[in-house]
Amino acid sequence: MTTFRWLASVARPELNRLVAAAVLGMLATGCAIGLMATSAWLISRAAEHPPVLYLTVAIVAVRAFGIGRGVLRYAERLVGHDAVFRVLGRTRVRAWIDLDRAAPAGLGGTRAGDLLTRVTRDVDAIQDLLVRGLLPIAVSLLTGIATVAVLTAILPAAGAVLLIGLSTAGLGAPAASLVLSARAERRFAPARSALTTEVHELLTGLADLTAYRATDERLHRIRQQDGRLTGILRRSAFSTGVGAAVANAALACTVTGEILVGVPAVRDGRLAGVVLAVLVLTPLAAFELVTPLPAAARHLVRGRQAATRLRALADLPSPSVCWGSESADSGTLSAQHLTVRWPGASAPVLTGVDLDLRPGRRVGLIGPSGSGKSTLAAALIGFLAPEAGRVTFGGTELASLEEASYRRQVVLCGQDDHVFDATVRENLLIGKPDATDDQLFDALDRVRLGAWVRRQPNGLGTAVGERGARISGGERQRLVLARALLADPAVLVLDEPTAHLDGPTADALIHDITDATEGRTTLLITHRHRDLDAVDDILEISCTNSPENPSPTRKSPIWTPTGARPTTSPSARSISSATRS
Numbered sequence: 322m323t324t325f326r327w328l329a330s331v332a333r334p335e336l337n338r339l340v341a342a343a344v345l346g347m348l349a350t351g352c353a354i355g356l357m358a359t360s361a362w363l364i365s366r367a368a369e370h371p372p373v374l375y376l377t378v379a380i381v382a383v384r385a386f387g388i389g390r391g392v393l394r395y396a397e398r399l400v401g402h403d404a405v406f407r408v409l410g411r412t413r414v415r416a417w418i419d420l421d422r423a424a425p426a427g428l429g430g431t432r433a434g435d436l437l438t439r440v441t442r443d444v445d446a447i448q449d450l451l452v453r454g455l456l457p458i459a460v461s462l463l464t465g466i467a468t469v470a471v472l473t474a475i476l477p478a479a480g481a482v483l484l485i486g487l488s489t490a491g492l493g494a495p496a497a498s499l500v501l502s503a504r505a506e507r508r509f510a511p512a513r514s515a516l517t518t519e520v521h522e523l524l525t526g527l528a529d530l531t532a533y534r535a536t537d538e539r540l541h542r543i544r545q546q547d548g549r550l551t552g553i554l555r556r557s558a559f560s561t562g563v564g565a566a567v568a569n570a571a572l573a574c575t576v577t578g579e580i581l582v583g584v585p586a587v588r589d590g591r592l593a594g595v596v597l598a599v600l601v602l603t604p605l606a607a608f609e610l611v612t613p614l615p616a617a618a619r620h621l622v623r624g625r626q627a628a629t630r631l632r633a634l635a636d637l638p639s640p641s642v643c644w645g646s647e648s649a650d651s652g653t654l655s656a657q658h659l660t661v662r663w664p665g666a667s668a669p670v671l672t673g674v675d676l677d678l679r680p681g682r683r684v685g686l687i688g689p690s691g692s693g694k695s696t697l698a699a700a701l702i703g704f705l706a707p708e709a710g711r712v713t714f715g716g717t718e719l720a721s722l723e724e725a726s727y728r729r730q731v732v733l734c735g736q737d738d739h740v741f742d743a744t745v746r747e748n749l750l751i752g753k754p755d756a757t758d759d760q761l762f763d764a765l766d767r768v769r770l771g772a773w774v775r776r777q778p779n780g781l782g783t784a785v786g787e788r789g790a791r792i793s794g795g796e797r798q799r800l801v802l803a804r805a806l807l808a809d810p811a812v813l814v815l816d817e818p819t820a821h822l823d824g825p826t827a828d829a830l831i832h833d834i835t836d837a838t839e840g841r842t843t844l845l846i847t848h849r850h851r852d853l854d855a856v857d858d859i860l861e862i863s864c865t866n867s868p869e870n871p872s873p874t875r876k877s878p879i880w881t882p883t884g885a886r887p888t889t890s891p892s893a894r895s896i897s898s899a900t901r902s
């Protein structure tokens with residue numbers, strides 16, 4: 322879809338409101354021009370001291386135009402902004418749907434700061450495109466034509482002068498402004514995004530950067546990006562100034578031109594003397610139409626760029642499972658000949674994997690870093706659709722199951738699960754939105770966090786800080802585990818819950834996990850062999866060089882039973898288990 326089509330598709334439902342805003346804008350500017358023209362006539366005519374009755378119509382018209390201008394301008398702003406905010410709402414929802422479709426596995430190639438800029442500043446640029454770009458252009462075009470027609474009817478040469486003046490200011494000034502700022506405008510959105518990304522990286526990595534004394538280098542980069550953006554804005558402001566200068570010069574020439582064609586016409590008797598003031602003063606109001614046009618042209622260019630960036634969100638890879646509509650019942654979670662590849666990767670991480678998580682069994686999965694344990698978890702949870710093979714739950718392929726019902730049954734508790742900058746209660750309620758405080762404490766007690774929460778002055782209302790910055794790593798891990806337990810899934814996939822914890826804390830957490838997952842189907846992914854004491858089956862993934870991947874530096878995983886010989890599979894990769902009970 323082209324950017325224009327994308328834009329048309331988000332704006333089309335509000336077309337009636339946008340047209341109404343344009344019409345109201347035309348009437349408002351028409352009133353402004355009418356006010357100037359009628360006032361000019363009134364002043365000239367009044368200088369002749371006619372009976373006041375002769376002026377009544379003009380006086381009423383001046384009042385009507387004056388009131389109409391204000392009321393209509395207000396109505397135009399109201400209707401226009403109402404329409405535009407609706408478009409913005411739709412644009413944000415669309416951006417969100419695109420991100421949701423791609424998340425989480427499809428967002429690997431994006432940067433948080435850039436995405437943030439797209440869903441905030443780029444969406445705002447669409448607002449400017451409509452309110453400060455398209456609407457003023459449409460209003461000035463239509464009102465300009467009407468004004469030229471009226472002046473032509475009074476004196477054709479005066480109409481021609483106004484036409485030339487308005488065209489110069491309405492086309493020449495924006496064109497000059499755009500030519501001067503073309504390069505700057507092209508670089509504006511990427512530069513703004515780059516600055517946001519740098520600032521975001523600095524803020525999120527501040528602790529590490531401080532520890533490594535690398536903040537100066539980052540600040541230097543931010544200063545450079547800021548300088549780049551400032552330079553772009555300066556060039557943009559300069560071009561706006563040039564545009565305004567061209568428009569003002571065109572206005573001065575037009576007024577002079579009207580005098581030059583009007584005075585001889587009065588002398589010849591082709592024009593009444595009182596109308597000369599109308600010819601001379603009307604351009605002053607008419608040019609108010611074209612003064613915003615250089616800025617409008619810039620908003621068009623920026624808005625188009627923003628629309629291109631927002632439209633591109635639809636092109637993000639969508640590696641998740643395409644869900645169906647069948648309700649998920651409890652049963653065995655199986656992977657059959659599963660091959661999984663991350664978006665954009667040259668080779669799959671897992672090939673021909675077979676795995677059964679039978680109801681009530683606790684299975685431990687161990688293997689070296691990078692061997693594909695988290696990738697398997699992502700495939701089992703539906704974040705990555707199989708490239709080949711299938712994942713089934715209760716015998717039904719994931720692609721046939723309804724996502725929400727599957728998510729109620731199978732929950733992933735990862736090593737870096739997000740802790741929201743909210744209270745303990747709010748973080749827990751994500752697992753079960755209607756949970757009572759008693760249920761929350763029950764889940765917290767099962768991971769031995771209840772006593773700590775009860776000791777806090779605010780109890781469940783204790784704020785945990787951004788990414789859990791105000792609680793310890795162990796408390797954070799227990800909190801996300803409590804959240805997963807609260808969801809009460811049939812199958813719990815725990816991806817290295819003891820990562821980032823010291824030995825004793827990790828031992829204590831594993832002990833709690835063992836208690837809390839009694840009788841629940843559980844896949845425990847871990848690096849530590851000692852974590853596997855309480856599981857029923859152990860799967861081991863080891864890395865070795867395979868004939869199809871002979872490079873000594875690149876390793877491909879082979880799934881082997883603990884202590885057993887590697888099993889073979891068509892792809893030379895398989896998974897099998899050592900049953901402990």
Ligand SMILES: Nc1ncnc2c1ncn2[C@@H]1O[C@H](COP(=O)(O)OP(=O)(O)OP(=O)(O)O)[C@@H](O)[C@H]1O
Nearest residue numbers: 426429663664670689690691692693694695696697
């Ligand atoms: N989000 C991602 N996008 C692209 N490739 C990824 C992504 N996550 C993992 N990979 C690739 O998959 C390979 C396996 O990673 P994975 O995280 O599954 O290993 P792991 O066994 O869980 O490692 P660890 O024990 O260190 O967590 C990695 O080498 C990496 O190249």
